[in-house]
Amino acid sequence: MNIIGLGSAGCNIAEMFEKYPQYNVYKLDVGLPKEKGSFALPEADSVEEYEKVPLNFRSFFRGVRKDTEVLFAAPAGYRE
Numbered sequence: 001m002n003i004i005g006l007g008s009a010g011c012n013i014a015e016m017f018e019k020y021p022q023y024n025v026y027k028l029d030v031g032l033p034k035e036k037g038s039f040a041l042p043e044a045d046s047v048e049e050y051e052k053v054p055l056n057f058r059s060f061f062r063g064v065r066k067d068t069e070v071l072f073a074a075p076a077g078y079r080e
Contacts, residue, residue, distance in 0.1 A: 002026065002070045010073035024063060 004026045005014030011032075017023040025037050032038040039060045044050045064070070 002064050002068055004028070004070060004072045006072070006074040009075045013073040024068075026061065026064070 001022065002024045003014045003017045005011040006028050008029055011027040011029050014025045014027050018025045026039070027037060028039045028041055030041050030043050032040040034040065039057065041050070041055070042053055044053065
């Protein structure tokens, strides 16, 4: 199973799964170190500003298998 954490709260939830080998953990937040499974987002004041920033997630999510379940942990109030 893949666990994807967005923001500090989502990343904290995702980190709880890292100790179990059956989970692949991915974290997206500002200020994350450059390491496997982490994507440092640029700082922005609103969702609209994030929508204007060209981000390439292709290589970051390369390990996510299409035939595997995904748990997406995001902050309260997040809208798709």
